[in-house]
Amino acid sequence: MIPVQGFEGQVVAVLGLGRSGLSAARALKAGGAKVVAWDDNPDARARAEAEGLTVRDLSRAGALDGVSALIVSPGIPHLYPRPNPVVAAAWVAGVPVDNDIGLFFRSFAAGFDAYDSPPRVIAVTGSNGKSTTAALIHHLLQEAGRDAQLAGNIGRGVLDIDMPGEGGAVVLELSSYQTELARALTPDIALFTNLTPDHLDRHGGMGGYFAAKRRLFAEGGPDRAVIGVDEDEGRYLANQMAMGAGDDRVIRVSAAQKLTGPGWQVFARKGFLTEWRKGRQMAAIDLRQILGLPGAHNHQNACAAYAACRAMGMAPKVIEQGLHSYPGLPHRSQVIAESEGVLYVNDSKATNVDSALKALLAFDRIRWICGGLEKEGGLAGLQPGLPHVVKAYVIGREAAGFAMQLPGVESETCTTMERAVTAALAEAQPGEVVLLAPAAASFDQYDNFEQRGDDFTSRVKAALEA
Structure with a gap:
């Protein structure tokens, strides 16, 4: 568990008691906060009470008096198509609204000053391929002998993971629901896979949907950004993040075109992954025989995962070996x-x-x-x-x-x-x-x-x- 920092002795409200809500409540309590929680589902409230949490109907007048923050589960709308009444009440009361992702980034780095090689966070967002890309990065790191954990929208809740040790890595899959609301977003490496229409009612249209994804980069300030550039939104984002054509803090990824230029590129064409950096080919991998990654969409996932692992300092041959042993994510090709x-x-x-x-x-x-x-x-x-x-x-x-x-x-x-x-x-x-x-x-x-x-x-x- 990652105990939440900064709320010791303060009252924090948690709205929604599914996996992420209960996880946030436990981590807040472990960090010394006084937690009050609510869910419209009576079974969820009963589970929370069984864990010793205080249940309070947050929709009642005055329920947020004395509350330092409201933590909202991803499935609860906070703006579109209309804000949840409890969220709207928090705005009026001046209570900051956050989610478990914000709490994670707020608390994750506590105590890392003593590490020679602090743990790093790799965060993956986008419309399609997030789960496969995140799971593949996790697999490649583990196959290379690195301490790695998988969490977020896949695997465990972000606050349920163990505090990583020296040189460890946390791989997060983050949905637009999660990136849109988090008050803290500070990944070391951020990935954007692609963008296709989804959840548009929740985000007020395509622009709001893209804006939710973009926050991971614009507000997160990652050391390295891996960005799929097969859509206009990705090309725009890569342009926004780079200081110039040769800025290799941005790694452009494609499964539809050969990428050229003085920067850092990873692309797949005709079943072959190719890495170019500073105008030179650095590596090439035949993806056609990798059963766990069939098709162009999975080749894009492979390119993104490869780029993230290269940004972590892994050698191409080590990554290639890991790709061949990837079993595929359940129910996804x-x-x-x-x-x-x-x-x-x-x-x-x-x-x-x-x-x-x-x-x-x-x-x-x-x-x-x-x-x-x-x-x-x-x-x-x-x-x-x-x-x-x-x-x-x-x-x-x-x-x-x-x-x-x-x-x-x-x-x-x-x-x-x-x-x-x-x-x-x-x-x-x-x-x-x-x-x-x-x-x-x-x-x-x-x-x-x-x-x-x-x-x-x-x-x-x-x-x-x-």
């Missing part, structure tokens, strides 16, 4: 089996058209299991990937309607995962890929995408072992 020339891939996290398209473009001959609770906007965006599909096996309660939106694709309305897996495995030929990339939410049949991916994985493995 995860290779779960290979049998008789057929590859089986679980990408249940592909819950929207954009992420499913990336999965389709990663392979050539696909037996595609898709469908579920369709999101707004339809499926037209999948069109560039459909030529890669040999056949679609559609699941979900609206499977027939989903299949009708896949022009030119042979499809079978399976409805259930059991029928889809049975049919796909029976028809798959050597050289093909059986891919779960639903392009839809899971809630019509499953509690979450993880449960859907686990169902696919268990049925595939059972069938192959039969």
Whole structure:
């Protein structure tokens, strides 16, 4: 645990008692704060009381009297589409509003003056690829023998981690919800993967969404910034952070173009990762044979992770060895089996058209299991990937309607995962890929995408072992 500094003897309110809220309450208490907590869910309040926390309805008049700070969980809106009433009351009362990420950066460096090599924080944000990039950096550091912990929007809560030792590293995945509100953001290395529309109602539009991501760099002042430059927002951010073309405090990353110039660049083309620095090629890695990182979108993740590890002083050969041993993140282009020339891939996290398209473009001959609770906007965006599909096996309660939106694709309305897996495995030929990339939410049949991916994985493995 990272005890929160600066609130000893003061009353601090915590709104929202999920994973991050409870973690913040514990860390505040460990740092000597007097914690009062609230959640609209009575079960969450009961869990907090069982841990000895004081529960107080923060929505009541005067509930924030004498409170030094309000700590808000990520899922609670504080501005758009409308501020939570407790947050609005804090503004009126002059109570500072923060979150667990702000508390972490406020407290993390306490006592590091005695270290010869202080621990470093690598923070990853962006729209797509955050989880894979953060997990890959963590894996590469551990494979190189470095003390590393993974936290934030993946792994453990940021305040639940152990205080790192000499030369250690903390890798954080940070969502826009987390970066937008944190009052302290001071990573040593900050990464921006890419930007595509998401959570726009929460941020008041695309500009607000990008502004939330940009705070990690503009207010964080990292020693090194790794920035994906395949969209205008990334190019803008890299330009804002660099003092000139040769400023190698900014490492530009691309999976769509060759990058040139006197600065520091890492890019992937035709399956090869290349590092250029000060006009010279420093390293090249063949990514095509790395099963845990298939497709151009994962090659971008590999470039970003490689750049972060190079900024940490790791040698290219050491990074390359670690890339080959990366198993893939569960439910994200995860290779779960290979049998008789057929590859089986679980990408249940592909819950929207954009992420499913990336999965389709990663392979050539696909037996595609898709469908579920369709999101707004339809499926037209999948069109560039459909030529890669040999056949679609559609699941979900609206499977027939989903299949009708896949022009030119042979499809079978399976409805259930059991029928889809049975049919796909029976028809798959050597050289093909059986891919779960639903392009839809899971809630019509499953509690979450993880449960859907686990169902696919268990049925595939059972069938192959039969």
